[in-house]
Amino acid sequence: MSERTLYDKVWDEHTVTELPTGQTQLFVGLHLIHEVTSPQAFGMLGERDMEVAYPDLTHATVDHIVPTADQSRPFDDDAAEEMMSELEQNVRDSGIEFDDPTTGDQGIVHVIGPEQGLTEPGTTIVCGDSHTSTHGAFGALAFGIGTSQIRDVLATQTVAMEKKKVRKIEVTGDLGPGVGAKDVILTIIRKLGVDGGVGYVYEYAGEAIESLDMEGRMSICNMSIEGGARAGYVNPDETTYEWLRETDAFRDDPEKFEAHKEYWESITSDADAEYDDVVTINGDEIEPVVTWGTTPGQGIGVTEAIPEPDALPADKQETARGSQEHMRVEPGETMQGYDIDVAFLGSCTNARLPDLRAAADVVDGREVDSSVRAMVVPGSQRVKEAAEAEGLDETFREAGFEWRGAGCSMCLGMNEDQLEGDQACASSSNRNFVGRQGSKEGRTVLMSPVMVAAAAITGEVTDVRELPEVAVQ
Amino acid sequence: MSEEVVETVERVTGSGIPVRGNDIDTDQVIPARFMKVITFDGLGEFAFFDQRFDDEDNEKDHPMNEERFRDASVMVVNANFGCGSSREHAPQALMRWGIDALIGESFAEIFAGNCLALGIPTVTADHETVSEIQAWTESNPDDDIEIDVADETVRYGDHEVTVTVDEAQRRALVDGVWDTTALMQSNSGAVAETAAGLPYLDD
Ligand code: SF4
Numbered sequence: 001m002s003e004r005t006l007y008d009k010v011w012d013e014h015t016v017t018e019l020p021t022g023q024t025q026l027f028v029g030l031h032l033i034h035e036v037t038s039p040q041a042f043g044m045l046g047e048r049d050m051e052v053a054y055p056d057l058t059h060a061t062v063d064h065i066v067p068t069a070d071q072s073r074p075f076d077d078d079a080a081e082e083m084m085s086e087l088e089q090n091v092r093d094s095g096i097e098f099d100d101p102t103t104g105d106q107g108i109v110h111v112i113g114p115e116q117g118l119t120e121p122g123t124t125i126v127c128g129d130s131h132t133s134t135h136g137a138f139g140a141l142a143f144g145i146g147t148s149q150i151r152d153v154l155a156t157q158t159v160a161m162e163k164k165k166v167r168k169i170e171v172t173g174d175l176g177p178g179v180g181a182k183d184v185i186l187t188i189i190r191k192l193g194v195d196g197g198v199g200y201v202y203e204y205a206g207e208a209i210e211s212l213d214m215e216g217r218m219s220i221c222n223m224s225i226e227g228g229a230r231a232g233y234v235n236p237d238e239t240t241y242e243w244l245r246e247t248d249a250f251r252d253d254p255e256k257f258e259a260h261k262e263y264w265e266s267i268t269s270d271a272d273a274e275y276d277d278v279v280t281i282n283g284d285e286i287e288p289v290v291t292w293g294t295t296p297g298q299g300i301g302v303t304e305a306i307p308e309p310d311a312l313p314a315d316k317q318e319t320a321r322g323s324q325e326h327m328r329v330e331p332g333e334t335m336q337g338y339d340i341d342v343a344f345l346g347s348c349t350n351a352r353l354p355d356l357r358a359a360a361d362v363v364d365g366r367e368v369d370s371s372v373r374a375m376v377v378p379g380s381q382r383v384k385e386a387a388e389a390e391g392l393d394e395t396f397r398e399a400g401f402e403w404r405g406a407g408c409s410m411c412l413g414m415n416e417d418q419l420e421g422d423q424a425c426a427s428s429s430n431r432n433f434v435g436r437q438g439s440k441e442g443r444t445v446l447m448s449p450v451m452v453a454a455a456a457i458t459g460e461v462t463d464v465r466e467l468p469e470v471a472v473q
Numbered sequence: 474m475s476e477e478v479v480e481t482v483e484r485v486t487g488s489g490i491p492v493r494g495n496d497i498d499t500d501q502v503i504p505a506r507f508m509k510v511i512t513f514d515g516l517g518e519f520a521f522f523d524q525r526f527d528d529e530d531n532e533k534d535h536p537m538n539e540e541r542f543r544d545a546s547v548m549v550v551n552a553n554f555g556c557g558s559s560r561e562h563a564p565q566a567l568m569r570w571g572i573d574a575l576i577g578e579s580f581a582e583i584f585a586g587n588c589l590a591l592g593i594p595t596v597t598a599d600h601e602t603v604s605e606i607q608a609w610t611e612s613n614p615d616d617d618i619e620i621d622v623a624d625e626t627v628r629y630g631d632h633e634v635t636v637t638v639d640e641a642q643r644r645a646l647v648d649g650v651w652d653t654t655a656l657m658q659s660n661s662g663a664v665a666e667t668a669a670g671l672p673y674l675d676d
Contacts (some may be wrong), residue, residue, distance in 0.1 A: 079509035147561035148590030
């Protein structure tokens with residue numbers, strides 16, 4: 001069993017008691033909710049005549065179903081409007097703060113928490129959304145929960161959980177040019193498998209992780225769940241503290257900042273902490289990664305050949321065959337040159353300001369290929385505003401990208417942004433499951449924001465490191 | 474406050490249905506477009522929808538479309554079933570279709586947790602054992618499989634095999650404490666104490 005890791009310390013700090021099931025009743029410091037998974041929980045609460053116990057510790061946003069073109073009410077889609085109204089009703093009745101689109105603070109739940117300073121090191125954070133692991137980038141213990149557990153949190157501000165093992169994943173060395181956080185996490189998932197993290201929480205460490213900005217760390221923690229781990233975290237350090245200092249929570253309150261910082265520093269993993277497992281990955285060797293299949297574990301370096309299913313472990317062969325058939329790719333070839341129809345730059349994995357900046361750098365002075373529909377969907381209204389202040393929207397528009405409003409958008413087929421027919425999409429999101437982007441025949445290729453930008457320009461999967469220089473105008 | 478009446482789930486008996494494949498994600502169990510609803514009612518008919526129907530709503534080859542499995546209540550699956558999205562809509566859809574228990578090689582954690590919250594056991598066995606049960610259900614679609622959660626065994630035909638039930642899950646189901654809300658609410662004093670001890674909740 002792990003000892004003296006951040007996970008152990010935060011777990012102990014939040015333990016209420018042990019339940020008869022052997023599970024721990026864990027206090028929840030921050031509960032985030034959105035429109036898709038919460039209405040049924042409020043319904044269950046109502047059926048039992050219960051009230052929200054700690055409304056101040058729950059925070060709501062709307063992201064999955066919001067249109068990203070025209071957000072005026074009522075929404076065109078009746079089902080979306082109904083979900084929105086239901087959420088409005090629930091937060092009003094319970095006294096929960098809600099960042100609706102009129103506030104300027106709306107956005108994807110895993111983008112708005114950190115940017116407002118709601119996400120703090122050493123806290124426990126839950127949300128009815130598997131990518132809640134994102135918040136672990138700050139050294140929070142953050143995990144996705146189901147709707148019945150949302151009911152528990154609303155009613156008691158606690159969840160019943162079993163303690164997991166801790167695997168330290170050390171990424172050594174320096175990431176090369178054109179290589180970023182997304183490539184690191186896709187490499188980790190490929191190495192450890194989509195179920196390699198079941199039963200574990202991942203602690204990401206090593207120079208390559210420590211040298212990442214907060215947004216990069218969020219991209220990594222975000223996809224912990226794609227590796228089967230319910231939570232992932234990075235120990236907080238100066239990068240974390242500097243980021244937090246500038247958020248709403250602390251900007252005007254240096255005393256509160258110092259007081260909290262003392263706690264944050266106390267919960268980091270000790271130098272002699274014990275782990276259940278340690279894995280080391282050489283960051284120098286990572287190249288831009290793209291997926292060739294229909295699970296996030298089916299990734300390869302952009303210059304590598306798509307594997308022969310027979311050469312994979314026995315339990316992965318059949319899935320691989322099905323994936324290759326769906327994607328229409330041939331083993332032995334690389335993914336370079338794979339035609340794409342849509343370029344999607346968005347989602348809670350990669351739609352924060354540095355993601356947009358890096359992609360804008362690539363598209364600056366270039367033009368989107370005529371066969372491609374390219375879109376940028378900022379992760380939140382604040383990201384959008386900040387990007388516009390820097391003129392990134394102009395850069396994207398001039399190149400031929402659509403510049404849209406904040407939301408989950410084409411990450412999943414729950415709003416009007418969807419793939420059609422068998423379109424292939426270069427996507428900065430986190431899931432390439434069949435049907436995920438709204439079309440059963442749709443084909444998703446996961447990659448980093450700069451790789452999405454490169455694919456948009458050439459109309460095919462392209463090594464961003466090889467994109468020819470733009471002629472000086 | 475209403476008194477909770479929680480049933481115990483020591484045993485589940487019913488005919489089986491095999492759904493084969495590793496890494497079946499919850500986007501397949503219930504596609505996102507069917508989640509634009511504010512209650513779980515009616516989700517049953519959409520379980521595995523895109524695997525069961527083509528674009529024109531014609532039935533495709535899928536065990537859930539086969540008449541002989543219509544009354545099944547034990548789903549027999551392979552490895553890493555229920556990975557991906559945390560949507561409780563997935564077990565809700567299966568439950569509303571008629572599934573009371575799952576036997577598989579392994580389950581994604583959030584999925585298994587969501588099942589537990591509904592009183593649905595997710596028991597595991599190795600690849601060979603699971604494959605044998607799947608094959609058996611094909612030839613004996615009307616015969617019962619009995620999952621004994623307390624004893625960690627599965628009986629079908631003249632076979633009895635040992636399965637694994639996660640310890641917390643076993644206790645929760647057998648002792649009838651899988652519905653945690655009331656239980657945890659009764660500790661509200663201790664909850665307030667824990668909250669008071671947290672240095673970041675000072676304001
Ligand atoms: S952006 Fe995608 S992964 Fe993230 S919360 Fe939205 S739907 Fe989920």
